[in-house]
Amino acid sequence: MDPTPALLIRDLVKSYASPSGRKLEVLHIPAFELRAGQQVALRGESGLGKTTLMHIIAGILEADSGSVAVGGTVLTGLSEARRDRFRAERLGYIFQTFNLLQGLTALENVELGLTFGRGSDPRAAMEALERVGLSHRAHYLPRQLSTGQQQRVAVARALANRPCLILADEPTGNLDLARGRAVIALLRDSAAALGSALLVASHDTDVLGGFEDRFDLAALNRVPAHEEEL
């Protein structure tokens, strides 16, 4: 087992400016860690800062202070361009709303994930689609796929780069129970097969129930929930 943590968070603080101009702290996480290959569920109700945390881990947002290291690379302090590059090469991100480009086919959407990472590779993109059982829908546009299939394409896109860490933000939020379970199973199996660590943020107890390692964001976060919701 690789001793380098897949994710290491130390004293992470993030705040926003409120409409009145006051600085409003939304996240303060003293410590959080994922081992390489570990699969963790992060529970949190809507508005608790799950997406903000995921965005900071992915390098989309910058933290006010503290550090975030993914696979041994400290993202905080890197330039935006280097964070973009790192995200493209080492991270897989799955969104609640799938976020597929509607003008591209399933295969092209997966290839898009590769383009900014290890480079455009239609064969690798097709392999990723095969892993999620959708190679026969490779040339379908997202609107021609069911919601479950769309999320599977998003999973294929996130896995195509063989990332060291997969972030899934409410991945079943737009799916019914059966499809949600299927997607989580697919995600867990695929992450395990690739040796990637997996962090699933959700408020869905059905999703969270299957994970041995579960954390409650409200417990991790030193900012009281009521303060953030102001």
Added chain:
Amino acid sequence: MLFLLIRRGLRQHLVSTAVAVLLVALGLGLVISVWVVRAEAEQSFTRSASGFDAVLGARGSKLQLVLNGLFHQEVSPGNLTAEDFKEVQSLPFVDRALPIVVGDNFRGVRLIGTNADFFQHLEYAPGLAYQVEPGGRPFRLDQKEAVVGSLAFHQLGWSIGTTFHPFHGLDYNPNAQHSEIFKVVGVLAPTNTPADRVIWVPMEGVQTLGGHDPSTFTEMSAVLIKFKPGAQAAGFMLDQRYNRQGKRLTLAWPVAAILADLFSKFDWFQQALQALAYMVAVVAGASVFSSVYSSMSARKRDLAILRALGAHRGFLITAVLGESLSIGVLGCALGFGLYAGIASLVQEILRTRIGVLFDPWAWNPILVWGPVLMLALSLAAGAIPAWRAYRLSVADGLAPLS
């Protein structure tokens, strides 16, 4: 992937893309047409002066003399006598003096009477002499014979040996047919000058046609003059002699200046067309802006997804500018097609109605800076949408749809 995204982006907003492309095409097509048609038409007219330096005719307008003598348009302002012709022919600095007689037609195609010099040593352009096509021969001066310009020959559908009755006057009047019969003995090899669209006959043949005034049998409509090489002052001397000291004749010289004067009369129209073309170009730029801006706004989420997947901001700028540039490139390609259409129409009109060869692809700087201008305009139109894409907040762009 960049080209794929640009292509799909354009396709996703096909209607606005198509409108923008058409407007760019219209802008470029008009800009090029307005510049090239004017410049090349003037050049074509000057080139088509058939190798002559001046036209001598009855007192009147110089432009009318040039149009009548060289371009076979308009009517003759009057006649010259045989003595006038002999006098100018004998001047030491005159290389060639070719008399022409007009006043008759065949179904609207003018008959031009001239002498044998037309086929001997006369060049319509440097090194290019008037020649009769193989299978034919020049007319005999004492016969009712005709050599037909190549364009007129095809227009009339004649062949060697065809006979015809001319009609009196420059305009076709079926009731004004002459009784004399002319026979086609040759076809003039194409010269791409107005000589191609008339019927050449012996001068005496038209002077003495039935119904013509016997007192004018030796008169002619104009004399086309070519000066000897190096006779720089010849034009000035003749100008002094006929235009300033004389009162009976007019020398139209220099031909190029007279034609330039003709074109300058249409400058206001040219300027109006230029203004219109510029306006269309600006509207085209606004249309590209509108198309790319609305496309970018509608695909804000797509751009945020690209950023979330690791695309750097420069990639988004390139993608947005690529869309606007693509509209420009497509529009320019279509614009050249539009220009080719307009030019071929102008070419056909000038060729068949005046006999002037118009070369739409003759070098003109607008052929380069026109598309460069439109591409720059397209790029500029994409600048604001590109800047918005650059400034896009990924977190905002990815916010869940309500």
